[in-house]
Amino acid sequence: MSRHGLGRGVLRPDRAAGFLDVRQHAPAPGLAALVDYYWNPRWDLRGRDPYEQKVLAHPNVHLVFEPPEPLVYGVQREVFVRRLEGAGQVLGVKFRPGAFRPFAHGPVAALADRAVPAADVFGPAVAEAGRRILALDDLPEMAAHADRFLLALLPGLPPDPQVAEVAELVETITARPQLFRVDELARELGMPVRRLQRLFAEYVGASPKWVLRRARLHEAAARADEGAGVDWAVLAADLGYADQAHLTRDFTAAVGSPPGRYAGR
Structure with a gap:
């Protein structure tokens, strides 16, 4: 983490620290081989202009529970820009490098620089999981819902050393x-x-x-x-x-x- 607590790769963290808070939570032990951590940015820009946060992304795929629908983000090779306005939060799942391959329908390179509907990968149940997660405020509870959703998928994944x-x-x-x-x-x-x-x-x-x-x-x-x-x-x-x-x-x-x-x- 940087001295601002926003994590390595977040550009100009000093500018965002006044209205953006990014919390992290470990996954359930059964997911540790696949998931680095959950990340939960919360921002409050009410009464202020929208802000474009730039990020030098890491070599990870993310599942992000966000409105209006959960999305899967492949590795973003250029600077990733997220426009923030009003007040809100999302919950992201940062998969370990390489660990998204068992969920993908082909080479992970096909997702590079793209954001695709998570339902295309995980099926329609991911939308309901997202609604329940974003209705919560407590990060451990949000993480527990994400744990349950992902753990239920594990029996269907083929082993891949x-x-x-x-x-x-x-x-x-x-x-x-x-x-x-x-x-x-x-x-x-x-x-x-x-x-x-x-x-x-x-x-x-x-x-x-x-x-x-x-x-x-x-x-x-x-x-x-x-x-x-x-x-x-x-x-x-x-x-x-x-x-x-x-x-x-x-x-x-x-x-x-x-x-x-x-x-x-």
């Missing part, structure tokens, strides 16, 4: 943002590059190169949001970039402004 393997691969990358090259990662894992690419397309929904780059950009944005001066040349070297210019190009392409300007607000 690659789910755990892929989750570990992504965790290796995100814990080490200094990793830079796919061939270097594949060599370290003792895995052919093509197999690594196929696994990520099938299970993650984004390429290994994208996941490597996003881990570095999360680190760069987190440093900028800390509010202290950042030596971008040193950070570029720490993250495996050839030079500061390369970091600046990546950051600007993803966030929309150069890192120095972003850090300067």
